[in-house]
Amino acid sequence: MKEIAAAIAAGLAAFGASIGNGLVISKTLEGMARQPEVAGQLRGTMFIGVGLIEAVPIIAIAISFVILFV
Numbered sequence: 001m002k003e004i005a006a007a008i009a010a011g012l013a014a015f016g017a018s019i020g021n022g023l024v025i026s027k028t029l030e031g032m033a034r035q036p037e038v039a040g041q042l043r044g045t046m047f048i049g050v051g052l053i054e055a056v057p058i059i060a061i062a063i064s065f066v067i068l069f070v
Contacts, residue, residue: 006067009064010061020053
């Protein structure tokens with residue numbers, strides 16, 4: 001059961017992060033297309049957002065390891 005719980009935690013986190021990254025990047029590209037003069041600001045904000053989104057699966061992997069080995 002611990003293996004299944006760890007796999008579900010890691011899988012759902014990866015799935016959620018991929019959806020979140022896709023939305024952030026698509027909206028950033030849409031904003032750049034509408035206002036090219038703020039492309040630099042949008043790009044910087046996008047990288048910060050993607051970094052925060054990517055923190056979630058990393059934490060989920062750590063929790064999965066705790067579930068497996070404790």
